[in-house]
Amino acid sequence: MNTFDIIFLSELLAVLCVVFGGVQLWLTFWVYDQVPRTAKRQAAAEERPDNELPPLSVILVTKDSAQALQDHLPLILEQDYPSFEVIVINDQSAGTDGEVLQRLSASYPHLYYSFIPTTARYVSRKKLGVAMGIRASHHEWLVFTDPHCCPQSDQWLRSLARHFTADTDVVLGYSGFEGKRGFFGYQVRLQNFFTSLRYLGWAAAGHPYMGIGRNLAYRKSTYERHKGFTDHLPLQQGDDDLLVNAMANGRNTRIAVSPDSWVRLSLPPYKRLWVEERVGRKVTGRYYQGGIVYWNAVDTVTDALFGLCTWVGLAVCIWQQLWICTAVIAAVWVLRFVCAMTVWRRASKALGENLCCSFPLFEVFRPWWSLQTQLQYVFRHKQDFLRK
Numbered sequence: 001m002n003t004f005d006i007i008f009l010s011e012l013l014a015v016l017c018v019v020f021g022g023v024q025l026w027l028t029f030w031v032y033d034q035v036p037r038t039a040k041r042q043a044a045a046e047e048r049p050d051n052e053l054p055p056l057s058v059i060l061v062t063k064d065s066a067q068a069l070q071d072h073l074p075l076i077l078e079q080d081y082p083s084f085e086v087i088v089i090n091d092q093s094a095g096t097d098g099e100v101l102q103r104l105s106a107s108y109p110h111l112y113y114s115f116i117p118t119t120a121r122y123v124s125r126k127k128l129g130v131a132m133g134i135r136a137s138h139h140e141w142l143v144f145t146d147p148h149c150c151p152q153s154d155q156w157l158r159s160l161a162r163h164f165t166a167d168t169d170v171v172l173g174y175s176g177f178e179g180k181r182g183f184f185g186y187q188v189r190l191q192n193f194f195t196s197l198r199y200l201g202w203a204a205a206g207h208p209y210m211g212i213g214r215n216l217a218y219r220k221s222t223y224e225r226h227k228g229f230t231d232h233l234p235l236q237q238g239d240d241d242l243l244v245n246a247m248a249n250g251r252n253t254r255i256a257v258s259p260d261s262w263v264r265l266s267l268p269p270y271k272r273l274w275v276e277e278r279v280g281r282k283v284t285g286r287y288y289q290g291g292i293v294y295w296n297a298v299d300t301v302t303d304a305l306f307g308l309c310t311w312v313g314l315a316v317c318i319w320q321q322l323w324i325c326t327a328v329i330a331a332v333w334v335l336r337f338v339c340a341m342t343v344w345r346r347a348s349k350a351l352g353e354n355l356c357c358s359f360p361l362f363e364v365f366r367p368w369w370s371l372q373t374q375l376q377y378v379f380r381h382k383q384d385f386l387r388k
Contacts, residue, residue, distance in 0.1 A: 006320050009316060010316050013316065013325070016309045016313075017310055017313055017329045017332045017333070018332055020302045021306055021333070023298065024299075024306055024340070025335070025336055025339055030205060031198065031201040031202055031205055032197050032201050032347060033201075034204035035197055035200050035201050035257055035351065038255060038257055039257045042258045043258060048158075050082045053081065053083075054139070054164055055083035055084060055085075056081075056083075056084050056139050056141040056142065056161065057084065057086075057137035058086045058142075058144075058157070059130065059134065059144050060073075060076075060087070060147055061088075061091055061146075063091035063092070063093050063097070064093045064095045064097065065093070065095075065097060066093070066099070066100045068147040068148045069097060069104075070100050071150070072147060072149065073100075075150060075151050076145070076151060077110070079154055079157045080154045080158065085110045085112060085138060086111045086112070087137060088113040088114075089114055089115065089132050090114070090116070091116050092115065092116055114132060116129055116132065124233075124238075126236070126239050127229045130144070130229075134220060139220070141164055142220055143160060143217045144213045144216045144217070144240070145213075145214055145216075149263040149264070150264055151262075152263065155260040156260060156261060156263065159256055159261035160173060160217050162256075165254075167251065168252055168253070169218055169219045169247060169248075170216075170222070170247055170253040171216070171218070171253075171255070172200060172216060172253065172255045173256045174257055174261065174262050174263075174351055175212060175214035175263045175264065176189070176196070176262060176351065176352065177189050178264045178266060184267075186355075187369070188268065188274055189355060190355060190358055193353055193355060194362070194366075196212070197347050200257065202292050203254075208250070209248075209290055209293065210242075210245055210285075210288065211240055211243075212240055212241065215262075216244070218243075218247060222252075223243070226246050231246060232284070235284060235287075236280075238287070241284050257350060262351070275376060279376050279380060282373060282374070307363075310333045313325070313329045317329065340359075341360070
């Protein structure tokens with residue numbers, strides 16, 4: 001390769017770094033910085049009086065989660081909220097879920113429970129459980145969570161309901177993982193944080209595309225108007241993200257990110273459970289409507305290419321002593337790194353996550369983790385994610 005070719009390559013790499021770095025900076029401030037900005041506004045907002053808070057139904061589906069129900073369900077039942085009911089659907093648990101529910105119902109008259117019949121076949125049992133809970137509910141506003149989720153305050157329902165306005169149909173909340181368990185624990189918390197930052201940020205920017213059923217609220221009439229899960233009935237998953245994708249738009253969706261609105265759950269006991277959830281999101285992601293899924297792909301690809309062009313460009317430019325190109329590439333990398341770390345730190349603080357020191361690690365492993373999930377999805381049998 002002659003000198004002209006090397007100079008051209010160096011200049012091309014510098015230009016690519018500027019382009020990819022510019023895309024990353026735009027996404028950082030337009031999408032990810034939405035969450036801390038929204039959290040700041042919500043912290044200063046006034047609470048709604050009791051007479052403006054609508055009655056609501058909290059719906060959970062349980063399966064072999066007796067201990068989680070024992071630990072967390074009382075925290076939901078004892079919420080400081082004027083009028084609400086809690087509906088738990090038992091998915092034929094092999095454990096003592098039914099006994100726990102029977103015992104708690106004696107102390108909490110607003111707790112109702114039922115079970116999925118053993119005759120139910122050829123349908124996602126999670127979707128069936130959610131549908132049964134919705135059918136049994138008595139109120140327009142529905143709040144969804146998981147037996148393993150623990151509200152961080154007795155104001156959880158109030159903090160969600162403050163967003164139940166006349167023009168709102170969907171409210172997205174934040175669910176985080178607690179506890180540490182080595183590198184795997186940090187990986188789960190970082191990936192969950194970034195996934196949440198992405199879908200909450202896009203929703204705050206006026207482009208909602210998904211939600212997670214661990215902390216989610218929507219109107220019963222909106223669910224019925226979209227005919228529930230009819231459009232994606234063959235899939236095992238999709239009871240939360242695909243439904244939100246169908247119902248939500250920039251006019252009817254709000255996010256709840258104040259501290260009282262958070263729920264947290266323990267880390268998955270086995271890595272394969274987390275892998276299954278990540279791969280399952282890949283499956284349902286294929287059915288998302290709208291252009292945001294392409295922007296997410298642009299984000300992932302430009303992040304990987306930015307890192308590759310930066311380090312290759314620096315190596316070539318320093319080798320050839322092309323100091324102007326070296327300075328341009330280094331300056332763009334430093335600018336993007338400082339801006340990303342600053343915004344992620346603000347978002348981490350806004351969502352109560354102590355992850356700041358892990359962000360450089362995330363920056364290194366993020367492209368590999370994305371590729372790993374994609375490969376796990378590619379080599380899985382798609383029948384694994386269809387109803388049986």
